[in-house]
Amino acid sequence: MWMIEIPPFIPFLIGALIAAFTRGVLRNILMIAVPIISGLHLWMVPEGIHLQFAFLDYQLSPYRVDKLSLMFGYVFHIAAFIAIIYSLHVKDTLQQVSAMLYAGSGLGAVFAGDLLTLFVFWELLAFTSVFLIWARRTPQSYVAGMRYLIIQVLSGVILLVGALFYAAENGTLDFSYIGLDGIAGWLIFIAFGIKCAFPVAHNWLTDAYPEATVTGTVFLSAFTTKVAVYALARSYPGTELLIYIGAAMTCFPIFFAVIENDLRRVLAYSLINQVGFMVVGIGIGTALAINGAVSHAFNDVIFKGLLFMSMGAVLHMTGKINGSDLGGLYKTMPKTTILCIVGAASISAFPLFSGFVSKSMVMSAALEEGYDWIWLMLLFASAGVFHHAGIKIPYFAFFAHDSGLKASDPPKNMLFAMTISAGLCIAIGIYPSALYALLPYDTGYNPYDATHVLAQTQLLFFSALAFVWLNLKGMYPPELHSTNLDCDWVYRRAMPLVFQNMFSAIWKIDRMVRDTIKEKLGHSFTYLASKNNRLSSLLSRNHPSGSMAMWVAVMLAIYLLLSFVK
Amino acid sequence: MKDEKKYLFDDPKNIQRVLYIFYTCCALLVILDFVIHRHVIHSWEKLWAFYPLYGFVGCVILVFVATWMRSFLMRDEDYYEKVDMNNLDEKNQQKLTKKITSKTGEHHVDD
Numbered sequence: 188m189w190m191i192e193i194p195p196f197i198p199f200l201i202g203a204l205i206a207a208f209t210r211g212v213l214r215n216i217l218m219i220a221v222p223i224i225s226g227l228h229l230w231m232v233p234e235g236i237h238l239q240f241a242f243l244d245y246q247l248s249p250y251r252v253d254k255l256s257l258m259f260g261y262v263f264h265i266a267a268f269i270a271i272i273y274s275l276h277v278k279d280t281l282q283q284v285s286a287m288l289y290a291g292s293g294l295g296a297v298f299a300g301d302l303l304t305l306f307v308f309w310e311l312l313a314f315t316s317v318f319l320i321w322a323r324r325t326p327q328s329y330v331a332g333m334r335y336l337i338i339q340v341l342s343g344v345i346l347l348v349g350a351l352f353y354a355a356e357n358g359t360l361d362f363s364y365i366g367l368d369g370i371a372g373w374l375i376f377i378a379f380g381i382k383c384a385f386p387v388a389h390n391w392l393t394d395a396y397p398e399a400t401v402t403g404t405v406f407l408s409a410f411t412t413k414v415a416v417y418a419l420a421r422s423y424p425g426t427e428l429l430i431y432i433g434a435a436m437t438c439f440p441i442f443f444a445v446i447e448n449d450l451r452r453v454l455a456y457s458l459i460n461q462v463g464f465m466v467v468g469i470g471i472g473t474a475l476a477i478n479g480a481v482s483h484a485f486n487d488v489i490f491k492g493l494l495f496m497s498m499g500a501v502l503h504m505t506g507k508i509n510g511s512d513l514g515g516l517y518k519t520m521p522k523t524t525i526l527c528i529v530g531a532a533s534i535s536a537f538p539l540f541s542g543f544v545s546k547s548m549v550m551s552a553a554l555e556e557g558y559d560w561i562w563l564m565l566l567f568a569s570a571g572v573f574h575h576a577g578i579k580i581p582y583f584a585f586f587a588h589d590s591g592l593k594a595s596d597p598p599k600n601m602l603f604a605m606t607i608s609a610g611l612c613i614a615i616g617i618y619p620s621a622l623y624a625l626l627p628y629d630t631g632y633n634p635y636d637a638t639h640v641l642a643q644t645q646l647l648f649f650s651a652l653a654f655v656w657l658n659l660k661g662m663y664p665p666e667l668h669s670t671n672l673d674c675d676w677v678y679r680r681a682m683p684l685v686f687q688n689m690f691s692a693i694w695k696i697d698r699m700v701r702d703t704i705k706e707k708l709g710h711s712f713t714y715l716a717s718k719n720n721r722l723s724s725l726l727s728r729n730h731p732s733g734s735m736a737m738w739v740a741v742m743l744a745i746y747l748l749l750s751f752v753k
Numbered sequence: 754m755k756d757e758k759k760y761l762f763d764d765p766k767n768i769q770r771v772l773y774i775f776y777t778c779c780a781l782l783v784i785l786d787f788v789i790h791r792h793v794i795h796s797w798e799k800l801w802a803f804y805p806l807y808g809f810v811g812c813v814i815l816v817f818v819a820t821w822m823r824s825f826l827m828r829d830e831d832y833y834e835k836v837d838m839n840n841l842d843e844k845n846q847q848k849l850t851k852k853i854t855s856k857t858g859e860h861h862v863d864d
Binding site: 326327441442443445446517518554555559562563566567570571574586637638641642643644645646647648649650651652653654655656657662663664667668669670671672673679680683 | 829832
């Protein structure tokens with residue numbers, strides 16, 4: 188059937204065209220229809236390579252379907268569907284079009300069967316999503332978007348170079364297991380790592396996501412990092428280095444999240460923390476761990492989307508997003524409060540919520556494979572994520588002191604989108620078998636045994652107790668208007684400063700050198716002139732070359748004269 | 754919510770009630786540790802109240818370290834903006850500020 192050959196990014200490209208040329212209710216209906224139709228279509232598609240052609244000497248397969256890519260394909264459709272509903276009230280065509288193109292690029296990347304196709308969609312992800320940041324139309328979002336674009340494009344360029352090396356080494360562009368042997372493996376690893384927000388390369392995320400529009404951030408949180416997680420799961424499963432990188436990713440962002448004031452930036456840090464769990468799972472590489480990583484990516488798209496949506500609703504209705512300016516909103520935004528708490532419970536992995544059924548797989552795998560210290564770090568990160576995302580976000584936005592802000596629950600479409608997400612979070616938590624059936628491996632894992640449930644509940648309740656205790660004692664760090672330095676300081680402050688000073692020093696030296704040379708030249712000219720002057724004969728006012736020319740002319744004239752005489 | 758204007762947590766008694774329920778839950782969870790036989794993989798898990806203690810101590814350390822980090826990481830809110838905005842060329846800046854000023858006073862930031 189020829190329909191099978193339509194890759195899922197095509198409907199979204201058509202959707203983008205529709206969004207560009209239609210308006211109002213018609214556009215809304217058509218845009219909602221795109222992920223539904225495309226999703227149903229994907230549900231019917233069997234596994235296998237459905238599109239393949241030769242390009243130069245290489246076999247390209249832009250549309251490959253297997254269990255791993257299907258999993259991400261499904262969740263991207265769900266995410267696009269929810270985010271489109273969430274942004275129905277937006278009248279900005281730029282955002283609607285770029286959001287559709289962005290979702291399409293994400294889908295293109297996960298169904299890419301070769302590195303060249305992957306590269307194309309990798310770069311498209313960057314170029315389409317940056318408009319969701321610029322659409323905020325503030326100077327801050329403009330510069331943050333620029334930084335985002337530069338880093339994303341850099342990642343793409345490294346990927347391309349890596350792919351070329353890979354082709355040279357192996358004679359194929361096949362996008363499958365690569366591993367860390369040889370320069371190609373490392374280059375591609377770095378490219379994936381940048382998009383995956385590895386430590387030190389993570390600041391594009393915390394920098395740009397909070398500067399994007401209310402609805403843009405919801406799209407952004409779903410695709411870019413998850414494409415990178417997918418790419419790592421495809422090419423580097425069982426790479427031990429990933430375990431340590433992932434464990435670092437779970438731990439360090441929670442410290443920044445605790446002291447961050449911008450609540451959407453807190454969520455950006457917690458996004459890195461969640462991706463860390465996935466990276467650890469991929470690094471361990473057993474069937475259980477990979478299942479855990481993939482299912483956690485699936486759940487994370489939904490619950491992190493829900494949290495970004497609830498904070499977006501707060502920003503949309505109050506115009507404020509800093510924890511220090513908010514508080515007491517449960518009175519006027521009760522529905523948003525409840526939906527946010529569902530998201531918070533899911534990300535904290537409370538039993539009966541979606542985070543629990545996927546995160547516990549990664550933790551169990553770490554313990555089974557004997558990574559004790561990693562397991563302890565993950566346990567600490569689990570407690571920490573509850574602390575900053577599970578409690579801090581709802582507490583400072585909806586409870587804490589009364590900020591006196593007059594607000595109401597957001598428009599119906601926003602509430603509806605959040606309700607779908609919340610429903611999915613609970614449904615997956617209660618009935619995880621539906622999710623497990625989609626996973627790449629069958630491990631027969633059951634998250635709901637007494638040991639796991641009790642351990643996780645104890646861990647979470649006592650982290651909450653720590654929060655309560657610190658708050659009652661007045662030892663909890665208050666929300667302050669501030670900027671916290673992170674690795675981005677290096678390229679936002681240190682490097683510009685160093686370069687500015689370096690160039691001003693170079694220009695100074697350059698001017699000094701030129702001045703001295705000019706002076707010296709001037710001196711030597713006057714010296715020569717004065718020497719000439721001292722001769723004070725008929726031709727001495729000119730330079731010696733002038734007199735020479737004169738004498739030559741005279742001699743030639745005499746010579747000519749003599750030739751006539753003869 | 755008997756009174757229209759009084760909300761659930763405006764009454765300190767209600768906050769106290771929630772906290773008491775919470776403390777009871779915590780205590781129950783520790784007691785359950787003795788009742789439920791758990792199959793442990795790691796030897797640390799056998800320690801008495803390992804998970805509750807780890808969660809509590811971990812979070813307290815987390816908050817203390819984070820507070821300490823503030824002492825050398827915290828800067829003014831416009832720390833980067835001061836420089837960033839100077840570096841934008843004037844034309845761009847005017848264009849952008851024009852767009853923003855036309856929007857000030859509006860409640861919604863994205864439509």
